[in-house]
Amino acid sequence: MSTTLEKPRPTEPAAFAAEERSTSTSVHRPGPPLANWLRAHGRDLLWLLPVLLISAVVNFLNLGGSPQRIDDEGTYTAQAWAVTHLGELAHYTYWYDHPPLGWLQIAGYTQLTGAFERWDIAVLAGREAVLVAALVSVVLLWALARRLGMSRGAAAATGLLFALSPLAVQFHRTVYLDNIAVPWLLLAFFLAMNRRGQLAAFAGSALAFGIAVLTKETFLLALPVLIWVMVRAARRETRRYTLSVAASILVLIGGSYLLLAAVKGELFSGAGRVSLIEGVTFQLGSREGSGSLADPDSLLNRTLGMWWQLDPVFIVLSLLSATAALFLPRFRPYALLLWGMTVFMLRPGGYLPVPYVIMLIPFGALLIAGVTDGAIARLRRKNATRRGLALGAVSVAAIGAVVAVPLWTTQLRGFVLADLDEPLRSAQGWLIENASPDQRLIVDDAMWVDLVKAGWDRDNVIWYYKLDTDPAVQTQSPNGWRDADYVVTTDSMRTFPGAFPQVQEAIDNSVVVARFGSGTQAVEVRRVTIDGAEQAAMTAEAAEANRAALGAQLATNPEVALSDQDRDRLTAGQVDARIIAVLATLAGSGSVSVSGFPIVSGEDGMTFRQVALSAIDGSPAVVDGVLGPDAKALVESLDGTYEPADVAIDGDTVVLRYSVSLQSTLP
Incomplete structure (x- = not known):
């Protein structure tokens, strides 16, 4: 030109x-x-x-x-x-x-x-x-x-x-x-x-x-x-x-x-x-x-x-x-x-x-x-x-x-x-609903502010980059990755494998408890295990066999009313041991009607840790939108290991949700 x-x-x-x-x-x-x-x-x-x-x-x-x-x-x-x-x-x-x-x-x-x-x-x-x-x-x-x-x-x-x-x-x-x-x-x-x-x-x-x-x-x-x-x-x-x-x-x-x-x-x-x-x-x-x-x-x-x-x-x-x-x-x-x-x-x-x-x-x-x-x-x-x-x-x-x-x-x-951020929002919501603010989290910085606003102390929400690079954070975590309870992995954390040794140790010594999305948008919530992922897998395998044996016995109890699909879940060892114990106790003193074991979002293929009850000893679990007398008495009686992390009313059922546990809880 x-x-x-x-x-x-x-x-x-x-x-x-x-x-x-x-x-x-x-x-x-x-x-x-x-x-x-x-x-x-x-x-x-x-x-x-x-x-x-x-x-x-x-x-x-x-x-x-x-x-x-x-x-x-x-x-x-x-x-x-x-x-x-x-x-x-x-x-x-x-x-x-x-x-x-x-x-x-x-x-x-x-x-x-x-x-x-x-x-x-x-x-x-x-x-x-x-x-x-x-x-x-x-x-x-x-x-x-x-x-x-x-x-x-x-x-x-x-x-x-x-x-x-x-x-x-x-x-x-x-x-x-x-x-x-x-x-x-x-x-x-x-x-x-x-x-x-x-x-x-x-x-x-x-x-x-x-x-x-x-x-x-x-x-x-x-x-x-x-x-x-x-x-x-x-x-x-x-x-x-x-x-x-x-x-x-x-x-x-x-x-x-x-x-x-x-x-x-x-x-x-x-x-x-x-x-x-x-x-x-x-x-x-x-x-x-x-x-x-x-x-x-x-x-x-x-x-x-x-x-x-x-x-x-x-x-x-x-x-x-x-x-x-x-x-x-x-x-x-x-x-x-x-x-x-x-x-x-x-x-x-x-x-x-x-x-x-x-x-x-x-x-x-x-x-x-x-x-x-x-x-x-x-x-x-x-x-x-x-x-x-x-x-x-x-x-x-x-x-x-x-x-x-x-x-x-x-x-x-x-x-x-497209809603590409849904996996990260869901993982963030899962933590707010299922983890305790006194537990220490290793996270992507994209959710740092939201978790602090949700009640976590800022020292308990660790931006993964800082665990290996910031002396102040290392002072607060004298045992390194072992002081963490959860690590949430995102594409950013997976892009640099090995660049952050403490973070990598936390990932290697953890098990997935919730998973959201797929591909580069995938987000996993992992529970850190002090004994290592291999030992946790062995413990989980033994616990599943134990749950299957106890669940098979409960499934044949005529006092427990549940669907064939839920009966199969019990016999397959897919239901949390604390739920099995509560249902067994109720069946021992009367009858109980189970409406299902609702899946917690992100936990497909994992242990069911929620149970929905519609009736206890013949009385409705929910009456006019509030807990019935027997359901209220049940909730008040559950303490210690068997105290649910959350109790919610869903229509005519009461839903008990238990916290994430990697240990067997039955005697």
Whole structure:
């Protein structure tokens, strides 16, 4: 493509020249400022508002169902919750792995809107915050596109690509700090292109960029391109002054992070304390790399494969557009930014964070729409040179749209209909109903806040990552994994086998007591056994044989009324020994009618530990919605080992539920 399309002034892009012309020809109109503003920007709003509405609807629909909550977003949510509810910078020792400004912004949003109180699942409050940030990014992308001279239709397309690509929806719905940083980065570029009031604009750009970096440190990679945009836009007569002010502000913002660490006495490494130097060293040097692109089992391959599976069309069109945009001066900085970050993430031995792509998505959308818009404009001009290249660009965009429609339809349908988080919610609910708050849990951080809110002491809910890495947690668990009662395994915990020895020991020395979902969404609740899983299996086998023998005797007792299916469960040893003992006692003094052995959710194929009773000694178990006299007397008489963990009325039956037990309880 030729650069004749741009027709720039000798030292500035066409977009800046257009802004100058529109400024010089503007006419002051009498009337209220708001009315004047609406009159001037009415057409823009007619394009922008539908884009915002569509983006909000698609992204907020089924917010709690897809994708499944993951450990990282649980961590950032828990840190924000700790700020507002515990008055602390993090729910564990803050060790400078990331600057805290990202979750401080989430905390501020939730505090202002009451998001933590409005959502039953804490992570959803965080998701609401990052989606609001995404909508702000749509507005800023629109403004940046218009400042680059793109048509209103192309600016709208930029917003829709950014908001509706399945790759974008997946990550915009996830609580990543990158989502909070994106609007600040876009604001920085928008202000850097300002031609009026450049001192204030450049200062604002530096401030916005500093906030972006202190939100997610990887955004520092965009600094060379931002400097380029500023230098290119700066007026020659004030360039030295405006750029010096911007640089000073950026240094001051970065210095504030150093000052925070220095005030806390945590700038340099020392015995028994965290430090900023250690955090930076970990992120830049000692962190294990993502492996090689040639290794199909590497983290790099898995991450790129996940991105590709979500939206290959967007990825291909972004790279093709970035290549074409290298020949268009107004888009060249953003093309180099996208290509530079793409090359950087493929560097040998480097670590590739999964959310790295979030920073690339807005610029990919901008370049796809911008290059296509420029090609269409060229085709409309008479006697335009290189019309073949423009036609080729439009054709590629059209083919991409044809391929993307069915792909996006399928992917977006999944986002708005699938309930991928159901296994994690169910496991969380199982713990709240069946485990005791005085029991110690090793969990994925995605459920940390919810369990603490449900009554667990924060020291009894252990984020699995900390059991092997945090000295404070290790002090509270002097016996390591043996001090835990339950470990809840998720895909995050299964992704790094052996990376956390204590967690792996807890998993290896535990048995599954509840299972929810399948595949990568599977969540298992496991009861830790001090004697080891092998011994627990032997004990369980002996207990099952004992239950089968006793159940066979009970099944032949004429005083026990039950269905053939429930009789088979008794004789197969599938019913909890405490229930067998209670039924035997009731049969010894009268009669009992069993309506069934209801399955606790998640415990299919495991021992039945609930029993529903409809009558005791001929008297109804439930009368007018309350326990009958005999049922009430039974419940009051059960204590010690045979006291149920829960008593509930279900229609005309009373349901006794016993706690999880790995030991035989019958004499």
